[in-house]
Amino acid sequence: MQFNKCSRCGAFFMTNDSVCPNCKPKDMCDMNKLKNFLEEEGAFSSIEDISCGTGITPKNLHRFLSSDELANYDFSDLNNGPKVEL
Numbered sequence: 001m002q003f004n005k006c007s008r009c010g011a012f013f014m015t016n017d018s019v020c021p022n023c024k025p026k027d028m029c030d031m032n033k034l035k036n037f038l039e040e041e042g043a044f045s046s047i048e049d050i051s052c053g054t055g056i057t058p059k060n061l062h063r064f065l066s067s068d069e070l071a072n073y074d075f076s077d078l079n080n081g082p083k084v085e086l
């Protein structure tokens with residue numbers, strides 16, 4: 001049996017997601033918010049900008065930005081930006 005640790009709350013769970021079933025709805029909500037933000041804003045200079053605009057924590061943003069769901073977006077500017085911090 002394989003346990004995963006939730007990326008949001010740290011709880012252990014058994015599904016194949018990166019977050020536990022409790023956090024899944026919040027995660028999907030955040031992901032939708034992020035997609036809307038990216039489509040509306042178009043330009044953004046840092047993780048903090050996106051975090052302020054969406055209310056999503058930088059930690060979760062890093063996870064979202066590297067996910068397959070957002071593979072269409074180019075975040076190369078962000079990665080090289082001086083304000084990006086983990």
Ligand SMILES: [Zn+2]
Binds near residue numbers: 011019
């Ligand atoms: Zn969780």
